[in-house]
Amino acid sequence: MALQTKVTRRSGPRLFFQTVIGRAYPRIIGTQRDLAWLFFDIFLPFLSMVAYVYIYRALKAPEEYIGFVVLGSAMTAYWLNILWAMSSQLYWEKETGNLALYIISPTSMMAILFGMASGGLFATTVRALVILVIGNWLFHVSYTVVSFWALFLVFVLTMAALYGLGMMLSSLFLLFNREAWHTANLLQAPVMLFSGFYFPVRVFGFWAAAAASIIPLTLGMDAIRQLVFPSGPLLGFLSVKVELIVLSILSVAFLFGAFYTLRLMERLAIRLGRITDRLG
Amino acid sequence: MFAVETEALGRIYKIKKTRKEPAHTLIALDNVNLKVNQGELFGLLGPNGAGKTTLIKVLTTLLGPSSGTARVNGLDVARQPEEIRRQINMVSGGETSGYGLLTVRENLWMFTQFYGIPSRQANERIMELLKIVGLEDRANTKSSNLSTGLRQKMNIVRGFMTDPTVLFLDEPTLGLDVGAARDVRRFVREWVSEDPRRTLLLTTHYMVEAEEMCDRVAIINQGKILACDTPQRLKESLSSEGVFSIQVSALDQSEFEELKQIPGFRQGTIKQIESGAELELVLADDSVLAGLIGFLAAKGSSIITLHKREATLEDVFISLVGKSMKDVENGAAD
Numbered sequence: 001m002a003l004q005t006k007v008t009r010r011s012g013p014r015l016f017f018q019t020v021i022g023r024a025y026p027r028i029i030g031t032q033r034d035l036a037w038l039f040f041d042i043f044l045p046f047l048s049m050v051a052y053v054y055i056y057r058a059l060k061a062p063e064e065y066i067g068f069v070v071l072g073s074a075m076t077a078y079w080l081n082i083l084w085a086m087s088s089q090l091y092w093e094k095e096t097g098n099l100a101l102y103i104i105s106p107t108s109m110m111a112i113l114f115g116m117a118s119g120g121l122f123a124t125t126v127r128a129l130v131i132l133v134i135g136n137w138l139f140h141v142s143y144t145v146v147s148f149w150a151l152f153l154v155f156v157l158t159m160a161a162l163y164g165l166g167m168m169l170s171s172l173f174l175l176f177n178r179e180a181w182h183t184a185n186l187l188q189a190p191v192m193l194f195s196g197f198y199f200p201v202r203v204f205g206f207w208a209a210a211a212a213s214i215i216p217l218t219l220g221m222d223a224i225r226q227l228v229f230p231s232g233p234l235l236g237f238l239s240v241k242v243e244l245i246v247l248s249i250l251s252v253a254f255l256f257g258a259f260y261t262l263r264l265m266e267r268l269a270i271r272l273g274r275i276t277d278r279l280g
Numbered sequence: 281m282f283a284v285e286t287e288a289l290g291r292i293y294k295i296k297k298t299r300k301e302p303a304h305t306l307i308a309l310d311n312v313n314l315k316v317n318q319g320e321l322f323g324l325l326g327p328n329g330a331g332k333t334t335l336i337k338v339l340t341t342l343l344g345p346s347s348g349t350a351r352v353n354g355l356d357v358a359r360q361p362e363e364i365r366r367q368i369n370m371v372s373g374g375e376t377s378g379y380g381l382l383t384v385r386e387n388l389w390m391f392t393q394f395y396g397i398p399s400r401q402a403n404e405r406i407m408e409l410l411k412i413v414g415l416e417d418r419a420n421t422k423s424s425n426l427s428t429g430l431r432q433k434m435n436i437v438r439g440f441m442t443d444p445t446v447l448f449l450d451e452p453t454l455g456l457d458v459g460a461a462r463d464v465r466r467f468v469r470e471w472v473s474e475d476p477r478r479t480l481l482l483t484t485h486y487m488v489e490a491e492e493m494c495d496r497v498a499i500i501n502q503g504k505i506l507a508c509d510t511p512q513r514l515k516e517s518l519s520s521e522g523v524f525s526i527q528v529s530a531l532d533q534s535e536f537e538e539l540k541q542i543p544g545f546r547q548g549t550i551k552q553i554e555s556g557a558e559l560e561l562v563l564a565d566d567s568v569l570a571g572l573i574g575f576l577a578a579k580g581s582s583i584i585t586l587h588k589r590e591a592t593l594e595d596v597f598i599s600l601v602g603k604s605m606k607d608v609e610n611g612a613a614d
């Protein structure tokens with residue numbers, strides 16, 4: 001009963017690419033197979049969006065603030081994806097035993113992380129778009145896009161920096177286990193506040209806004225607001241150009257950070273026996 | 281070149297302080313020296329907690345050695361893990377890998393992508409292997425809907441997908457029913473004999489598995505390799521002695537301790553049953569029985585059945601450790 005089928009193996013960039021697709025696949029297919037996200041990722045954020053809109057209307061805030069809320073709600077999906085899924089991903093992969101199988105395979109862990117990130121990015125974009133469409137339809141938000149190119153660039157850089165941060169956190173949380181994750185969750189509310197998901201970050205003053213900019217979404221959203229709302233530039237924190245430069249620096253820094261933390265994680269985990277131990 | 285070679289390999293775990301115990305270190309592998317030839321089906325036999333999984337983890341580059349060296353196909357696990365990973369695969373009994381919402385086929389496909397196998401080849405190989413293990417009708421079942429046994433078959437298929445030259449199976453038949461375990465054993469055996477470059481190292485705590493499948497077996501307990509040879513020769517090492525199963529009307533533990541003083545007694549275990557006690561004894565030769573019968577008569581215990589049997593690997597384990605594997609496992613708790 002000799003095996004009849006033959007298999008060949010690729011290496012290098014092909015292997016890297018195949019790994020990204022392979023690891024992204026479960027997340028992509030999950031969007032279609034497991035519809036629980038419609039409730040948790042659409043309905044719940046939708047409720048908080050509605051709440052903010054009514055508060056702003058009650059306060060007689062300028063109508064553009066409604067647009068900020070809709071946009072912020074859509075972008076919140078990415079932040080939640082980083083915090084709830086991306087950052088604890090390696091930890092869960094360890095628990096299920098997948099991490100060990102990733103490590104013993106000839107592929108690079110960086111490719112696995114890119115796969116997780118792109119799967120998460122895809123699934124979250126679907127959610128963000130649904131929220132955006134519903135919000136626009138309910139509250140009649142109008143956008144005036146200054147430059148599609150700049151908008152696209154801001155979005156790409158924001159996502160690169162954000163998912164780079166997520167990849168980095170993923171390795172850190174594996175090393176420090178669950179406690180770190182709990183701590184990070186405690187930070188969720190203040191981060192949501194200071195990143196200016198629902199209003200211009202400038203209202204906090206320069207230094208608070210600058211500190212909040214370590215979270216890539218802060219500058220990303222500030223730049224997007226400037227690019228799609230007529231009054232955005234007036235309320236902007238820095239100029240879009242400066243924000244683009246900072247976002248580029250952040251993406252490079254976080255992606256390198258992810259690479260080095262991953263290497264450190266792998267080395268330490270092998271020494272300490274953390275790749276397979278389920279006891280925590 | 282050996283498929284697997286270890287020299288004075290040691291691994292310790294640092295155990296953190298808990299309410300019950302202070303911080304301490306646990307020696308999981310102790311001066312392990314093993315040589316597995318290419319083309320061999322090699323078994324590691326030992327009770328739970330013996331260190332089998334730890335050894336597999338070291339050899340699959342998941343865990344660094346604390347002392348000594350380990351090589352796979354001549355490559356050092358600490359210095360050349362990447363090269364080793366191109367040549368191996370591993371399956372563990374009861375593993376829960378993959379993603380529950382993916383089908384069996386999709387899960388297996390995903391793992392082939394991490395080995396750079398083109399999708400078309402991967403899918404053909406998947407269907408072929410699923411047929412061999414009798415899982416082809418479940419190819420499109422979500423893996424979360426599989427029973428433990430079927431899931432383990434899927435895991436085993438994963439190990440063979442990538443044509444490893446050294447395959448590690450950690451308790452591969454754990455949780456499989458008798459029929460499925462038999463299928464898996466036969467396939468594993470055939471896979472190794474098909475190609476002399478293939479080596480398979482499996483761990484088990486099932487005696488029959490080691491005895492029936494393996495070219496050579498190493499017996500491991502408390503992190504130490506106690507013996508390593510073909511199952512036949514391991515058993516022959518006991519053949520000058522006699523292995524007896526004896527059922528007696530009554531014998532308690534303290535009397536059994538006395539029995540151990542009979543000249544010519546080698547090793548033995550006792551199990552209390554409803555109608556008395558069951559003894560498994562290794563005696564120097566048949567003449568020791570005379571003393572044994574006298575001893576039992578003096579204790580007022582009579583022999584219900586007595587038979588001499590072929591030595592098994594269980595007897596080999598008992599003669600090496602002084603306890604059965606079960607007793608070691610139960611005693612390990614305290």
Ligand SMILES: Nc1ncnc2c1ncn2[C@@H]1O[C@H](COP(=O)(O)OP(=O)(O)O)[C@@H](O)[C@H]1O
Nearest residue numbers: 273277293308327328329330331332333334335
């Ligand atoms: N991650 C770990 N941390 C601490 N102790 C461990 C760890 N893994 C295994 N051990 C201990 O090391 C010993 C050997 O375990 P293991 O290699 O799993 O044995 P086996 O696979 O033969 O059952 C056991 O006493 C076990 O409790």
Ligand SMILES: [Mg+2]
Nearest residue numbers: 329332333450
């Ligand atoms: Mg084990």
